[in-house]
Amino acid sequence: MTNDPLKALNKKLKDNWTQYLLAVISIAVFIAAWHLYAAYLHENDSGYQGYIPYPLDVAEALVDSFRYEDPNLGLTMFDHIAASLERILLGFVIAIVIAVPLGLLMGTFRKADAVGRPIVELIRPIPPLAWIPIFIVVLGMLWGPVAIVALGIFFPVLLNVMFGVRSVEPTLMDAAKTLGANRSQMFLKVVLPFTTPYLMTGVKVGLGIGWMCIVAAEMVGNYGGGVGYFIKDTADVGAFEYMYAGMIVIGLLGILTTGVAGLIEGRLSRWMGMK
Amino acid sequence: MDGHEVNPCIDIQDLFKTFVKGRKEVRALANFSLAVPDAQFVCLLGPSGCGKTTVLRILAGLETKSGGMVKVKGREVSRAGSDRGMVFQEFALFPWRTVRKNIEFGLEIRNMPETERRKLSSKYIDLVGLGGFEDAHPKELSGGMKQRVGIARALANEPAVLLMDEPFGSLDAQTRNLMQKELLRIWSATRKTILFVTHSVDEAVFLADRIVVMTARPGKVREDIAVDLPRPRDRTSSDFISVRGRVLAELDEEFEKARAKELSPD
Amino acid sequence: MERNVLYAIVVAAIVIVSSAAAVYVLTGDDEPKEKYPVYFVTMGVSSMKGALASGEIDGFIAWEPFGSEAILEDLGEPLIWSGEIMPNHPCCVVVASTDYLELDLGGGLTGASMTSRFVKAHIEATSWMVDALDDKDSANYTLLVELGVQFTGKSEAIVESALDHMKYGYEMDQTFMEGITNFTEMFIVGGAISEDKLAIGGYEDVDDFVDQYTNETFLDAESAVQPSDVILNPDDPVRIGFLKSDIHELAQWVAQNTTVGGGAKSLFETYGVNVVNASAVGGYASGPEEMDKFAAGEVDIGYLGCAPAIQKHLNAQVHTVIVAQANSEGSAIVVEADAGIESIDDLQNKTIAVPSTGTIQFVLLKRAVNDEGLELKLKT
Numbered sequence: 065m066t067n068d069p070l071k072a073l074n075k076k077l078k079d080n081w082t083q084y085l086l087a088v089i090s091i092a093v094f095i096a097a098w099h100l101y102a103a104y105l106h107e108n109d110s111g112y113q114g115y116i117p118y119p120l121d122v123a124e125a126l127v128d129s130f131r132y133e134d135p136n137l138g139l140t141m142f143d144h145i146a147a148s149l150e151r152i153l154l155g156f157v158i159a160i161v162i163a164v165p166l167g168l169l170m171g172t173f174r175k176a177d178a179v180g181r182p183i184v185e186l187i188r189p190i191p192p193l194a195w196i197p198i199f200i201v202v203l204g205m206l207w208g209p210v211a212i213v214a215l216g217i218f219f220p221v222l223l224n225v226m227f228g229v230r231s232v233e234p235t236l237m238d239a240a241k242t243l244g245a246n247r248s249q250m251f252l253k254v255v256l257p258f259t260t261p262y263l264m265t266g267v268k269v270g271l272g273i274g275w276m277c278i279v280a281a282e283m284v285g286n287y288g289g290g291v292g293y294f295i296k297d298t299a300d301v302g303a304f305e306y307m308y309a310g311m312i313v314i315g316l317l318g319i320l321t322t323g324v325a326g327l328i329e330g331r332l333s334r335w336m337g338m339k
Numbered sequence: 340m341d342g343h344e345v346n347p348c349i350d351i352q353d354l355f356k357t358f359v360k361g362r363k364e365v366r367a368l369a370n371f372s373l374a375v376p377d378a379q380f381v382c383l384l385g386p387s388g389c390g391k392t393t394v395l396r397i398l399a400g401l402e403t404k405s406g407g408m409v410k411v412k413g414r415e416v417s418r419a420g421s422d423r424g425m426v427f428q429e430f431a432l433f434p435w436r437t438v439r440k441n442i443e444f445g446l447e448i449r450n451m452p453e454t455e456r457r458k459l460s461s462k463y464i465d466l467v468g469l470g471g472f473e474d475a476h477p478k479e480l481s482g483g484m485k486q487r488v489g490i491a492r493a494l495a496n497e498p499a500v501l502l503m504d505e506p507f508g509s510l511d512a513q514t515r516n517l518m519q520k521e522l523l524r525i526w527s528a529t530r531k532t533i534l535f536v537t538h539s540v541d542e543a544v545f546l547a548d549r550i551v552v553m554t555a556r557p558g559k560v561r562e563d564i565a566v567d568l569p570r571p572r573d574r575t576s577s578d579f580i581s582v583r584g585r586v587l588a589e590l591d592e593e594f595e596k597a598r599a600k601e602l603s604p605d
Numbered sequence: 606m607e608r609n610v611l612y613a614i615v616v617a618a619i620v621i622v623s624s625a626a627a628v629y630v631l632t633g634d635d636e637p638k639e640k641y642p643v644y645f646v647t648m649g650v651s652s653m654k655g656a657l658a659s660g661e662i663d664g665f666i667a668w669e670p671f672g673s674e675a676i677l678e679d680l681g682e683p684l685i686w687s688g689e690i691m692p693n694h695p696c697c698v699v700v701a702s703t704d705y706l707e708l709d710l711g712g713g714l715t716g717a718s719m720t721s722r723f724v725k726a727h728i729e730a731t732s733w734m735v736d737a738l739d740d741k742d743s744a745n746y747t748l749l750v751e752l753g754v755q756f757t758g759k760s761e762a763i764v765e766s767a768l769d770h771m772k773y774g775y776e777m778d779q780t781f782m783e784g785i786t787n788f789t790e791m792f793i794v795g796g797a798i799s800e801d802k803l804a805i806g807g808y809e810d811v812d813d814f815v816d817q818y819t820n821e822t823f824l825d826a827e828s829a830v831q832p833s834d835v836i837l838n839p840d841d842p843v844r845i846g847f848l849k850s851d852i853h854e855l856a857q858w859v860a861q862n863t864t865v866g867g868g869a870k871s872l873f874e875t876y877g878v879n880v881v882n883a884s885a886v887g888g889y890a891s892g893p894e895e896m897d898k899f900a901a902g903e904v905d906i907g908y909l910g911c912a913p914a915i916q917k918h919l920n921a922q923v924h925t926v927i928v929a930q931a932n933s934e935g936s937a938i939v940v941e942a943d944a945g946i947e948s949i950d951d952l953q954n955k956t957i958a959v960p961s962t963g964t965i966q967f968v969l970l971k972r973a974v975n976d977e978g979l980e981l982k983l984k985t
C-alpha cells in the first residue's frame with residue numbers, strides 16, 4: 065500500500081495495538097511473577113534460591129556476557145553466537161544439500177521411496193542427541209556438532225519436500241502434459257516450484273530443531289565455544305544468571321533465524337503467488 | 340455438418356475404456372464413436388459418470404484406451420501433445436506463474452525464443468481480454484478471468500482441437516453467460532475444433548453446432564443433434580427452447596436409466 | 606633494447622628478494638625461538654579416549670581412572686601426574702548438606718550426630734584403604750582392588766594403575782586448606798566464580814570463605830564416636846551421593862562393604878549408620894549434577910570434586926559444607942603415544958582436552974602450562 069517502511073510499521077502498530085499491548089503485558093506479568101518467586105525463595109533462604117536468580121540479575125548477566133570476555137576462554141557472547149551461528153549455517157547447508165534431492169527422489173519414485181523409507185523411518189525417531197558421542201569421535205569436534213544440527217534439520221526438510229512432491233495437484237501435471245511437457249520438464253517446471261513452499265516450511269521447522277540440537281551438541285565437545293557450550297559451562301559452575309542469559313540468547317537466535325526463514329517463506333510464496 | 344467427412348478432425352471409432360481398480364472393473368466407455376470435422380463446435384452431454392471426461396482425457400492423451408480407434412487430424416493418439424489443448428474445470432493454472440507466464444508455459448516447453456514468446460502471449464492475452472493483467476498471479480483473478488487464462492494458455496500452443504471439460508462449471512451464472520459469449524467470439528476468431536463437455540443443456544444449445552448426448556455408463560453416443568440456429572442465439576426464442584426441450588428429454592431418459600442402474604448392482 | 610630493460614628488472618628483483626630472504630633467515634636465527642600456545646578444548650571425559658584415538662586431540666587431562674584406562678589400552682601415555690604439578694592437591698571431598706546438619710531426627714538423634722558417625726566410618730574406611738595400599742601383598746589389597754573393579758566396572762589393571770596414582774586421605778590439613786584456597790582463587794580469576802559472590806554469601810574474602818566452608822568439627826569428634834550395636838537411623842537413612850564409577854570416591858563403597866568391616870557389618874553399620882544411595886542409577890554423572898541434587902534436597906552427605914562444591918555453593922548458595930577430604934591428586938595429562946611429546950614444552954601447538962574450564966583439571970593444566978612460560982588458549 066505504502067512504500068515507506070516506517071509508515072507501514074506505524075500502520076501495523078496502529079492496526080494491531082491491542083495484540084502488541086497484550087504481548088507486552090504478558091511478558092511483564094511473566095517477569096513480575098518470576099521476580100516474586102525469586103524473592104520468595106531468597107527470603108526463605110531456599111536450598112535452590114541460586115537456581116532462580118532475580119530477572120534483573122539475569123539482565124545484568126546478559127549485558128555483561130556481551131561486554132566482557134571469559135578470562136579462560138577469551139570469548140564474549142558475540143563469539144559464542146558467531147560460533148553457534150556458523151554451526152547452524154553449516155548444518156543447514158549440509159541438511160539441505162542432502163535432504164532436498166533425496167526428498168524429491170523419494171517423493172517422485174516409488175522405488176526410491178521403498179529403498180529410503182525404512183532407513184528414514186528407523187533413524188527419524190532417534191533423537192539427534194543420541195548420536196553425539198559417536199559423531200564427536202568419528203567426525204571430530206568441528207563436524208560432529210555440525211552433523212548433529214544437520215541431522216536435526218534434515219528430517220523436517222526431507223519429509224516436507226516429500227510431502228510437497230506428493231501434494232502436487234494432478235490437474236497441474238495434466239495441464240503441463242497437455243501443454244507438451246515431458247517428464248523432466250514437468251519435474252522442473254511443476255514439481256519443483258510446487259514443492260518450494262513446502263521446502264521452506266521444512267526449513268523453518270528444521271531450524272527450530274537445529275537450535276534445540278546445538279545446545280546439546282556443543283555441550284559434548286566443540287571448537288571455539290558456542291551459546292550451547294556457554295549454557296552448559298555456566299550451569300556447571302552454578303552461575304545460573306549467566307545460564308539464563310545464554311538461554312535467552314538461544315531463544316532470541318531461534319526466533320531470529322526461524323523469523324528470517326519465515327520472512328523468506330512469506331516473500332517467496334507471495335512472489336510465487338502461492339499465498 | 341453430418342460428421343462423416345473424408346478427413347474429420349477428430350475421429351473416434353468403437354472406443355472402449357475399462358478402469359481396473361484392484362479386482363473391480365468399471366466399464367466407462369463401450370462402442371463410443373464420434374467424428375468431428377474441422378472448426379466444428381461440439382458439446383458433449385450425458386448423465387454424470389457416463390464417461391465424458393474419459394473421452395476427453397483419452398483424446399488429450401492423458402488416459403489410455405482399452406480398445407477402438409482414436410485419431411486427431413488423421414494421427415492415432417498415443418500420448419499427450421501440444422496439438423490438443425485442454426481446458427480444465429478447475430482451471431489448473433500454475434499458481435506461481437503470472438498470467439503471461441502461464442500462457443507462455445507451452446511455448447517455453449518448446450524452447451521458443453523469448454521475443455517470439457512475448458509476441459504470441461500478448462496476442463492471446465488480447466484475444467481473451469486479459470490486457471492489464473499480464474503480471475497478475477492467478478490468485479488475484481476472479482474465476483472467469485482464471486478461465487480466460489486457461490483458454491489463452493491452451494490456444495497459445497495453437498492446437499488443432501480444444502478439449503474443454505466443463506470449463507464454466509464453477510462460475511456463477513452471470514459470469515458463465517459472459518464467458519459463453521466470449522468463447523464464441525474467440526472461437527470465431529480462431530476457428531478451432533472444440534469438444535466441449537457440459538452439464539448445462541442451455542449452455543450446449545447456446546454454444547454448439549452439434550450436441551452429442553451420451554448414454555449412461557458404459558457411455559456411447561445416444562443421440563447426435565445438430566443445432567442449426569443462427570448466432571448470436573436468443574435463449575428466449577421458440578427455436579432455442581424447442582431444441583433445448585429435445586435435448587432435455589433425451590437426457591432425462593438417460594438420467595433415469597443411470598439412476599436405475601445405480602440402485603441395482605452391475 | 607626493451608629486452609635488456611626487462612632482464613635488468615628481473616635480475617634486480619631476484620637480487621632484492623633473495624637478499625631479503627637471507628636477511629630474514631640470518632636474523633631469524635639469532636632471535637630466541639618463538640613460543641607457541643598450548644590449545645585446549647572442552648569435552649566430556651568419556652569422549653576423551655576416543656578423541657585421542659581418532660587424532661582429534663593430542664592429549665587430555667582427566668581424573669582417574671580415565672587416564673589409566675587410555676594408558677593401559679595403549680592409546681596414550683602419561684605426560685605428567687597431577688601430584689607433580691601440585692603436590693597433594695585436593696581432589697574429591699565429603700560434603701554435607703547444612704540443612705541436614707540442622708535436622709532433628711528425634712530421640713536425641715540429629716543430622717549432625719549422624720554426620721559424625723558417617724565421618725567416623727569414612728575415616729576408618731580411608732585408613733583401611735591407605736593400609737591396604739601400603740602392602741600390596743596383603744589380602745586387604747586384593748580386596749581393595751576387587752572393590753575398585755566392582756565399583757568402577759574397569760579392569761583390575763586399570764584399577765591398580767589408578768590406585769597407584771592417587772592418594773586417599775580424610776584430613777583437612779594445611780596443604781588441603783591451601784589447595785582449596787588456591788583453587789577458589791583460580792576460579793575467581795578464571796571467571797567461574799564472580800568476586801561479588803563472596804560478599805553475597807557473607808564471606809569477607811577467600812580465606813574467610815575457605816575457613817567457613819570447611820567444617821572440621823566432625824573430624825575432630827572422631828575419637829568420641831563409638832561403635833553402635835544397633836542401627837540408629839533405620840527409618841531415616843543418610844542419603845548419600847557419589848559419582849558413578851569414580852575411584853576417588855571409593856571410601857563410601859568400602860564403608861558399605863561387609864567384608865571390610867570384618868564380619869557381618871559394614872563400617873557404616875558398625876557405627877550405627879543406615880545409608881541409602883540417593884541416586885537411582887548407581888551414582889551421579891558429574892559433580893555439578895550432584896550439587897543440583899543437594900540443592901533439590903535429595904542428598905544428605907555426598908562425595909564429589911571440590912570444584913563443583915565450591916562453585917555451586919558460592920555461585921548459587923547451595924547449602925553445603927565440606928566435612929572431610931576423600932582423596933588428593935589422581936589426575937593426569939595423557940598424551941598421544943609415540944608422538945614425541947616428552948615435556949610440557951612439547952605441548953606447544955598441541956590440543957589438549959579438558960572436562961570444562963570450571964574443573965580443577967583445567968586449573969592444573971593451566972598451572973602446568975603457565976609454569977613452563979607458555980600460554981593456554983582455547984582452540985577455535
Ligand SMILES: Nc1ncnc2c1ncn2[C@@H]1O[C@H](COP(=O)(O)OP(=O)(O)OP(=O)(O)O)[C@@H](O)[C@H]1O
Pocket residue numbers: 358359360365366367385386387388389390391392393394556
Ligand atoms: N481413474 C479412474 N479409475 C477408476 N475409475 C474411473 C477413473 N476415472 C473415471 N472412472 C470411472 O469411469 C466412469 C466415467 O468417469 P468420467 O469421469 O469420464 O465421467 P463423466 O461423464 O465425466 O462424469 P461427470 O459428469 O460427473 O464429470 C465413472 O464411473 C468413474 O467413476
Ligand SMILES: [Mg+2]
Pocket residue numbers: 391392393504
Ligand atoms: Mg467429468
